[in-house]
Amino acid sequence: MKRSRCWTRRGDLEKSREFIKRVICLLKLTGSLLLIFAGTLLGFTESRKLTVRVESLESFLRFLSAAKTEVRYSAVPVVQIVARHGRELSFLRECVKRCGQGEGFADAWKRAALNSGKGDGFAAHDIELLLSFGEGFGASDTDGQLSHMELFSGLFGTNLKSAREDRNRKSKLYLMLGVFAGLFSALMLC
Secondary structure, three states: OHHHHHHHHHHHHHHHHHHHHHHHHHHHHHHHHHHHHHHHHHHHHHHHHHHHHHHHHHHHHHHHHHHHHHHHHOOOOHHHHHHHHOOOOHHHHHHHHHHHOOOOHHHHHHHHHHHHOOOOOOOHHHHHHHHHHHHHOOOOOHHHHHHHHHHHHHHHHHHHHHHHHHHHHHHHHHHHHHHHHHHHHHHHHO
């Protein structure tokens, strides 16, 4: 009888070892899948940033176009122009909100661009252009405003073209790098 218990214990021990090996294998597989998913998600996030920048630049150019029309045909203050046509971008909404709280337009524009410009997807050089635009927006007569907006439409148009090229060139690259980084990490785990 003692022998049978001994064999039973050995059998149980072998079963336990086999079970532990399977659990470890399952954990490695789960970890590998999570690493692949995380890498893919990271690549997708970086790729999405490029698309968001393009969309933000397009929105700002639409705002500039509407603002040009507004300045050309009506003599309304710039805060009203931003309030009417700046709903697509959070930094423009913040600018209107700050102006409503009594802050001057130039200061409100500057703070809004610095605080919310990055969140709208603008790159650092886009934010610098926004700051430059805000310094001259509403600071001259109608002809001066129109030429100011025309100048910045061209500058933002150039940035938009560059952003589209970056998106087209780098978007798939970021996705693939994310997937391969996840796969490499998963292989290193195993």
